[in-house]
Amino acid sequence: MSELGRVLRLEARRTALLVAVPALAGAGVVAAWLSLPPGVAYWDNSVVALMNSVLLLGPVGAGLACWTAVRKRHLDYLRDLTTRSPSTAALLDLLLLTAGALVAYTAVTVVVATQALVRAQAGPVHPLGVPAGASALVLFVVAGYFAGRALPRAVTPVLVLALAWPWAMLRAPDGSRLSLLPPAAFGRIELFTGLRPQVLLDQTLCAAGLALTLTLGYVGWTNRRLLTVLPLSLALAAAVYGTVRLVGADDPAVQPAPVRPACREWPLTVCVHPALRGALPSLSAAAVPLAARLNGTPGAFTRVEQRPPGEAPRVLDGVATVHLDDVLAPGFESRAVRQIRDGLVGGRMCPTTAAAQYRGLVDAWLLGENPPAVADARTARRFTGWSEDRRRGWLRAHFASYRDCALRPGTFADPAAKAAGKTENTAKKPVKKAARKGKHKRPARSSSA
Incomplete structure (x- = not known):
């Protein structure tokens, strides 16, 4: 027993995890960073960036797990010498691979969260955003590992990548309900909207349920015991429930999210989405000359408010409404002032x-x-x-x-x-x-x- 444990620990310390963790972390950071929109600080888009990192981390993790499973089949003769369950060694390998993938995912989460805090992110933080991405990544690792165990051939990791990559990358964001299956393919979350928490919960149930179903199914098939039937049934039920909710529900994944605006009180009262509080000084400076020229007319205004894109700009009762892009491109102040002018004439x-x-x-x-x-x-x-x-x-x-x-x-x-x-x-x-x-x-x- 001690000799077998020593051999397995030595195997775990070899190149598999040493290669997997840095590779996954680097790929995830690049994918998440490219998904973050410049100029806007919004927590929901940080959650989407984590989801998008899994779109790349998942196939890579599945391929590495499959490659590890294929390489380690030569130790089966040692594992057969022990009186323990024949699935113990495989579960240990899977535990180490899963831990390595989660360490890489944690590194990506730390980078995204640090960037979010530095930019003073706005909006509520969804606590289910991180588990939803982590469970999807674990599902890829588990599926890739058991694929390598079932078909221990040199070509198997290539086949796993060939199947996992299109599933993760070729789904259109917000195209259909299938895009919500793990790993979810979300588009950018516009201001004044947010992710529906129920969708994140269903994704976590679906991914975690499928990962547990594969693991418990392998344990039950290896041990030939009925003790795994009940937990296997529960895991399968959770996976089915989450999948049905994601695919069959009519509720959209993104819903309106009212927020408390950030305002500047002088010389005009200018209020914008808190994610765009950096626009307050320049927007106020651009609107003051127009407000001064309209003073004393029916189009006079003393307050400027940002509104969601669905509302038309207008000037009513001293309040001028404007729209601002998520990305504060150069010239957004002049475009906002033109919208106030358009609100004066009403089309x-x-x-x-x-x-x-x-x-x-x-x-x-x-x-x-x-x-x-x-x-x-x-x-x-x-x-x-x-x-x-x-x-x-x-x-x-x-x-x-x-x-x-x-x-x-x-x-x-x-x-x-x-x-x-x-x-x-x-x-x-x-x-x-x-x-x-x-x-x-x-x-x-x-x-x-």
């Missing part, structure tokens, strides 16, 4: 090209852009020549025409010149009347004549 289209040009002239001023080319150059020069205060006063007087795209050349008349003309006409009218009356009045004759 109203211009009836003529001239009206569209006049609106574009005002839009360029509101957005702080260069004025566009307008066919009515005289009106364009007049409007661009006004001071900032005069244009704000003009917009307060003609906001309805701007919103309804009813601007005309007469709408851009200079308010000061118009007022001066009215004053001049009022002063001249009495003089003309007096002159007209004096023209028809005859001079009175003197009494001497």
